[in-house]
Amino acid sequence: MKKLMLGNDAFARGLFEAGCTVVSSYPGTPSTEITEAVAKYEEVYAEWAPNEKVALEVALGASIAGARAFCGMKHVGLNVAADPLYTASYTGVNAGLVIAVADDPGMHSSQNEQDSRHHAIASKIPMVEPSDSQECREFVKQAFELSEKYDTPVIVRMSTRVAHSQSGIDLGMRNNIELKPYKKDAGKFVMVPANARKRHYDVEERMQNIKEDYKFNSIFNKVEKKATVAGIITSGIAYQYAKEVFGDEVSFLKLGLVNPLPDQLLIDFASNYDEVYVIEELDGIIEDRCKALGLNVKGKEIFGCIGELSQSIIAEKLKGIVNKVKSFDEDVPVRPPVMCAGCPHRGLFYSLSKIGATVMGDIGCYTLGASAPLNAMDATICMGASISSLHGFNKARGEEAEKKTVAVIGDSTFMHSGMTGLVNIAYNATNSTVIILDNSITGMTGHQQNPTTGYNLKGDVAAKVNLEELCKALGIKRVRVVDPYNMAQTEKAIREELEVKEPSVIISRRPCALLKYVKHAPALKVDNDKCKSCKACLKIGCPAISIRDSKAFIDHTQCVGCGICQEMCKFDAIGGKQ
Amino acid sequence: MAVEVKSVMIVGVGGQGSLLASRILGNVLMEQGYDVKVSEVHGMSQRGGSVVTYVKYGEKVYSPVIEKGEADAIIAFEQLEAARYVPYLKENGHLIVSTQKIDPMPVITGAMKYPEDIIGKLKAKDIDVIAVDALSLAEEAGNPKSSNVVLMGVLSKRLGFEREVWINALKQCVPEKFLELNMKAFELGESVAEA
Known part of the structure; x- marks a missing residue:
């Protein structure tokens, strides 16, 4: 019997079976469970890196050393890892290197809904896209083969519905792969201009070769041909939605290799039908390629490029079918996510709200401080932006701003990309007040360890960063710790630090109330x-x-x-x- | 022709255990030999927000999500969530609802009111509503958090698969130290469904 498995767990199974031995990732919904699940296999070394750039460089290092390696992240994480990504395209690999990037159409848990296929195209790295758990496992294994055959990293594009849906998969055995020999090859791995110029030719040739080798039906790209007047070109989860609506009523070209796109296959397929629709979530990348090839297809003019697709959107737009619905006749109050009962962030945000502070926010559970009734956040952009944008805000508005503006950032986010912003505050001198919300865990993604917690991904005791000493070493002389459950003390500390004419850090320290070791008082x-x-x-x-x-x-x-x-x-x- | 599949939605408030319930149901359906897809939402939406999971089964399931007018059954862990998701119910679908009420933040802050007599109003819409005081039964079983399993007990009587399959799924999905408690919760759910 097949085993019911989350897409992310099936992905991890694929990593295990493919003989992957080194994993380095940074958590981010909806990618996190891949790395958590693969860490449970003894044969695989797995770690949480401080951020995605570090993680990808670790994985690339392992690949150069001769081990099959993996790095996972969410879509915005790939922006952080873009620097090594674009040059890893030039160096290529020694043993296979697979990167997972999980997009979040509909923004269930993200700050934007960027389409990561753009990164694959721009970095000239092959990208495959599974549409269910079984394909997650298969495509990961195939991605390693692709990586080694064509000397390139390979990106596997996940999306929320594939990552967080369970469906049946077959389990296979692990292919224990020997470490490949490491041989010094400066021309390939030292990307100084003279070497990189040569490698760019290799990159272009590689992508042409893949295009040529995958120009027909393949393990990734499949034609489901029926005697119909209409054809649908689709990929990933959009295939499942379209298939649910049309079944065998139309012919399908399902693309699993989404970069490079198979030009010849697109032309061959589209020329068979009177009407051809391209159904893809987010941007019209397949559609644009079809149009560049002179094919008469329709897509984004019908479906748009915002949010998730679904079977009912497709049924309505292409068949005019709308389901009958019953409804509750009164207004149903919305139920937005909230800070949990006992959340240590609550006392801190109430104090900020009471003070009337301007708050530059960051990415984590504490972003919920923006919601009513606390309403204590002015801006949230990306990981680490709270601290750097606070400095800019204060430079623009001067002392008046310094006396009422703070940055709030969690412990994990601070380790990810807050430290450099803090160095900038010390170095370029604003009297900024930064509050580190140290709840001793990476909270929002579901409790992952980080360098401040004293444990690693495998659950072993690890070196623990001392935040007070770190902030001092970065050039901040005023560092103090408060307990956010004590609101009077917290409010007093914030008021004092806003007043002083030098940069300061307040560490608001109290473990997440959901942590298993936290003992709760009676209700x-x-x-x-x-x-x-x-x-x-x-x-x-x-x-x-x-x-x-x-x-x-x-x-x-x-x-x-x-x-x-x-x-x-x-x-x-x-x-x-x- | 569109593919015939059965759809069950589990809706509740983050922290109520709808994920576990959907996994138990998913395992039961796999055991019955169906093609199964279970779709969950993690992350931001779990923090006390409205949480939805979809369970679909049949000979072949494509889309993992359930859309308006498609659910054969909705299991609501909370009354307001039943009202919120009733548009997803199919004509002649069943609505199993726990009578528990949890005020959402706009009600707590006084910006909106919690509607009165939700269950009565839904019944008046000619919907098959099965209301269960799952929270009290869960407390009777020994832990208020087991109301998810109480509701699975109720559902088991509606779906009519063999009892042993449900018990096996419980054993697979629940940590051993909580198994006895959850078995009790499941039995209490079964007994009110029969009553």
Whole structure:
């Protein structure tokens, strides 16, 4: 029987079976589980690197050394790793190098919905795209073959629905591959201009060779030919949506190799049908290639390039079918994600909101500080941008801004790309106040270890970065630590650091309330006789507190007894255990 | 002709355990020999937000997602989520709903009101609603977090596969130290479905 497996887990299985031995990644939804799952195989060394650039360089180093290597990340992570990526295209590999990039159409958990195929095209690196778990496993194994045959890194493009859907896969045995010999080859791996100029020819030749070798039906690209008037060209999850709508009613060209695109196959397929539709999520990359080849196809003019596709979008646009629906007649309040009950970020953000600070935010659970009722965030761009943009904000507006503007950044994000921004603050001198939210874990992606936690991906004890010493070494003299559960202390510290005429770092330290080792206090209870219904406790936006029969009510299934609401209550109405 | 598949949606609030429920159901369906796809959402949306998982099965399943008007059954872990996702129910679909209520942030801040008598209003729409006090049953089983398994017990009586298959799936998906508790929760779900 097939085994039901998440796309990401099947990907990891493919890595294992392909004989991959070195893995270095940085977590990012929806890519994280690939690396978590592959770390469970004893035969594979796997680590969390501080960021994607480091991770890709580690994997490339392993490939040069002769080991099949892998590096995984989300779409925006590939921007961070773009520097090594574009030159790894020139060096090529020794043993196979496979890179996973997980796009997030619809932005379930991301700050943009960039289409990573552009990176593959621009860096001239082959890219394959699976459409279900079985293909994840197969394509990964094929990607290693492709990588070694054509001397190139290979990118496997995932998307949220492929990564986070489970479907059945067959399991295979591991192919234990010997370490390839390492031989010094400066012309190939030392990318100084004289060598790189030569390698560029190799890159162009390689891509032409792949185009030629994959110009017909192949392991990646498949024609499902029926006697029909219409044909659909598609790839990845869009194939599954289109197939659900049309079944065998139309012919399909399903592309698994999305860079380079098989020109001859596109021409051969499209010329058979009166109508040809290109169905692809996000940008019209396949469609543009078809049009450049002079083919009469339709795509983005029908489907647009924003958000996810689905079977009902395709059914509506191409068949005019809309399902009948029942509905609830009243407004249903939205349920946005919120900081968990007991979240250490809550007290810090309430303090910032109370002070009326301008807050340059960053990427992590704490981005939820932007939501009502805290509303304590002014900007969120990308990993690490809080600190560097704070410096720019303060340079532009001077002392007036320095006295009320802060950056907030998590421990993992600080290690990822916050440190360089902090060096810049010290070096180029603004009196900036940076708050590091140290919850001792990478939270939003589901609890991954990082260099500040003292453990590695395999769960072993590891060297632990001392954030206080690190900030001092980077040139910040004023570094202090607060407990965000103590809001009075936290507020006082922020006010003081905003006032001082030198850069400072506040480390707001308290482990994530969801960590298994964190012991929770008993749930708190409201004394209805003391509660004056003033609703002060609602201002902290705790999901465990609501109003029942005009009095504050604490949901004992959620409350972890953090005590933040007790600090809010002037009438001493919250206390004791339930 | 479009491909015939059965679709079950599991909706709830982040942290209620809808992922585990969908995995139990997915394993049951695999055991029955179906082609199965289970689609989950991780990350940002899990933090106390509205969470949806899709389970689809049949001879051949293509799309892993369920769209409006397609669900043969919806299992809602919370009343407001039942109201939110009822447009996804197919004509003659079944709605199994836990009577638990969890206020979302706009209700907590007073910006919006939690609708009254959601279950009554849904029944008035001629929808087959099976309301279950899953939270109390889960507490009876020993842990409020097991209400997901209580609801799987209810569903098992609707889908009608052999009991042993469900028990095997539970054993596969639940850590051993919580197995006894979850077996109790499952049984309590079965018993209210029969009542």
